[in-house]
Amino acid sequence: MARADFPIPVRALIDELKRLPGIGPRSAERMAVWLLQNRKAEPKVLAEALVKADEEIIACPACGFFATRESCGICDDPKRDDSILCVVEQATDVIPLERSGAFKGRYHCLGGKLSPLDRVSPEDLNIPSLMRRVENGGGMEIILALGADVEGEATSNYLADMMRGKPVKLTRIAQGLPAGGGLEHADELTLIRALQGRRDF
């Protein structure tokens, strides 16, 4: 007697779900069972959403954000300020910045950050397209909004070197105490950066 297991199509679905980030074997099993047993589940609708997104979504050739073949929600918005360009690591970094409502300019997504350990070198990032925008920008402000970790810092420094002597005003986002965070929870480096970045009151 073989130990009974899910039939092959269920097992195949579990295996595919298990590959998703943050999904372990038990969650994958739970999701598959829900998809096949729950009346409210619509596995075909999910399947169609996957195929449609996979077929229609590209990285915008200009800024790197998620775009359709027809348009990029950022590059095609005539109301955005062309004189400020915010450089971020990932296309997904655009979403929290947009939600903050604090930025009304254009974006440039590098597609990662320099990391010798992960074998990410300058050629792997969208740096040539950034430099073209810089050259044609006519004195625009470039805000480096990369992470405050070692790789983010290294990438910021690399870009700053590249832009030396170019017709741009280069700035970077502030590092310091996170909103709502007390000094007792801040690590030393955060406090050093917060002190270094102090401003007139």
Added chain:
Amino acid sequence: MARADFPIPVRALIDELKRLPGIGPRSAERMAVWLLQNRKAEPKVLAEALVKADEEIIACPACGFFATRESCGICDDPKRDDSILCVVEQATDVIPLERSGAFKGRYHCLGGKLSPLDRVSPEDLNIPSLMRRVENGGGMEIILALGADVEGEATSNYLADMMRGKPVKLTRIAQGLPAGGGLEHADELTLIRALQGRRDF
């Protein structure tokens, strides 16, 4: 200027992923972005697995376990013991029992447990098909392997009432200390059940 968001096909995919059990908005976003950006992601393969499982998998009309239209891995296994039938709440409960290797008989999945609060009454469960198996079983053993919670107990008691006078030997799985669990972590009811269920050493 409208705040930029993911293009509609990405947003639609996130919305569908968000409906999965245990998946919040942030996980759904992370999964969608991974599916669309990671080289190793194969969204079409996942879509096909969904459609295939949705089309091919049914609840076995005899035992309620996951089956294809052609066969049920449990009912069609000639090596299983026809003289023992294990009654479980959900089809998914079969998997851990099978993994334990402790049971070699047949199963019957009720499809739930009695729960007035969730409006689950006897008509909502696979009880008629169970009673048919009981009637035709010729003195088989029926093991009630339902949960040790209030609804599981109520369902066990209901089934025991139904089977009174029928040609079966009715048993239920033991309640007591979980393997590896010390007394200090056991709640009172577990200890009461463990004492009540004590056996000769």
